[in-house]
Amino acid sequence: MARISPENPTVRSVACLAGSLAALPFSAEYDAFVREPTGVIERQTGHPVYRTDVSAPIDGGDSWQLGLFLAHMLKRDGLLAEGDEPADLDLLVTGRLDRDLNVGAVDHIEEKLTRAGAAGAARGLFVLPETGVVPEPSGGWSILPVKHPEQALAACLGSETTERLYGSLRQAHLGRRRPAWTPIRVAVVAGISAAMLLVMSLYFSVVRLPETIRQPDDDDAGSMMKVEIVPREKRGCGVPVTVPPHVQVFAGAACAAIVTVHRNGEFRISASLSGGFLSYVDAARYRRELHRVAAGGDRLELRIDFPYWVRRPVHLNVDVRQLAMDGRPVQSAGRNIELRPGTSLDP
Structure with missing residues (x-):
């Protein structure tokens, strides 16, 4: 060939x-x-x-x-x-x-x-x-x-x-x-x-x-995914900020979270929000899932928007699973990040 x-x-x-x-x-x-x-x-x-x-x-x-x-x-x-x-x-x-x-x-x-x-x-x-x-x-x-x-x-x-x-x-x-x-x-x-x-x-x-197999690079230390928060600024949404694996709290208002996987294989990525605000909204709006195969250096990306009007803490829950040929998970990683938007945005 x-x-x-x-x-x-x-x-x-x-x-x-x-x-x-x-x-x-x-x-x-x-x-x-x-x-x-x-x-x-x-x-x-x-x-x-x-x-x-x-x-x-x-x-x-x-x-x-x-x-x-x-x-x-x-x-x-x-x-x-x-x-x-x-x-x-x-x-x-x-x-x-x-x-x-x-x-x-x-x-x-x-x-x-x-x-x-x-x-x-x-x-x-x-x-x-x-x-x-x-x-x-x-x-x-x-x-x-x-x-x-x-x-x-x-x-x-x-x-x-x-x-x-x-x-x-x-x-x-x-x-x-x-x-x-x-x-x-x-x-x-x-x-x-x-x-x-x-x-x-x-x-x-x-x-x-040949003699050696390339090891996939981790997007984060010890993780197969990268999580970014898009901060909410005075004039709208800002530049995404990477949240390192050891960080569990993001202080400040945010527009969205972005979960990225940069590996070859079949993946199921899910992200959801939890908090008191879910008692009076449609919870399905704050759940996202992506099931796709990545090949040739493709990036898989899942975005979930935060409710802009919530001022109390919101939890971001992320789960990434790599699947075998038979659909069973062979590797997984998870993140739980607390977003603390504060009481109000700066004027």
């Missing part, structure tokens, strides 16, 4: 030979594979349209699906190094996927391994469906049969990193029997490189992985 690039949502996803102007014949199938409601990529990355450049043509079939899914997941989290970036692990991938991300059997497994030749890096991992033919290791390739893509990610990145980035693993799949392969754990890396090799009608891929 040469590159995966997000494109304008008003067009369709397309697969091309690296740098060419012509779409490959399976582009319509790739578009359906990406876009909701038929596809599986948009619901993981939050973006509906991509251009994927591959190094060799794909004529048809569906055994490219598992390899492209893994490449999109790595791209989503900034772990996919494209083009000529260096790497130390080759992934050779074949397999179909269904809507629930179950890996389905494909044909010509042994032929694909033979055509691949020797692994280009010091280590190679052949990822294939658990159902069907499982060949013996050869050419520097270890064999990894899987039922779900997370098993492949765990073998490459380690369980801890995979759980942080992609959610809890399907332990029932991983622990059902002792696999014949040795898990390859990649040290924490800055980016994952990919060179996907798709040979004629065999549709397999080689993904190259």
Whole structure:
């Protein structure tokens, strides 16, 4: 693979030979594979349209699906190094996927391994469906049969990193029997490189992985979110002020609070206000929620307005949860900030 690039949502996803102007014949199938409601990529990355450049043509079939899914997941989290970036692990991938991300059997497994030749890096991992033919290791390739893509990610990145980035693993799949392969754990890396090799009608891929995984930067110390208060000034609303994690009180009138998450993944962000004023207003007006996927450096932002006429203390309650592929929370953070607007604004 040469590159995966997000494109304008008003067009369709397309697969091309690296740098060419012509779409490959399976582009319509790739578009359906990406876009909701038929596809599986948009619901993981939050973006509906991509251009994927591959190094060799794909004529048809569906055994490219598992390899492209893994490449999109790595791209989503900034772990996919494209083009000529260096790497130390080759992934050779074949397999179909269904809507629930179950890996389905494909044909010509042994032929694909033979055509691949020797692994280009010091280590190679052949990822294939658990159902069907499982060949013996050869050419520097270890064999990894899987039922779900997370098993492949765990073998490459380690369980801890995979759980942080992609959610809890399907332990029932991983622990059902002792696999014949040795898990390859990649040290924490800055980016994952990919060179996907798709040979004629065999549709397999080689993904190259570098040595370190980029750790996401915390927006606040020890937190995955940033909370800002927009102060109310004489002439209106002022410039947002960041409230550090250790600060629990904001003194002064305010227009709104802004909660920001700057990480890749699926998040549910909620913010609400509490206080005596809720006894005589519609409380639903002072609850906000955002459920969205962030990818490629996107920022998720939720704003909640304060009642301008309240002079008694108001509490801002914030909850941020990062969700796994199955919708369960894998990490959470919360804030409770007391706003003390005072008795009146300055004239």
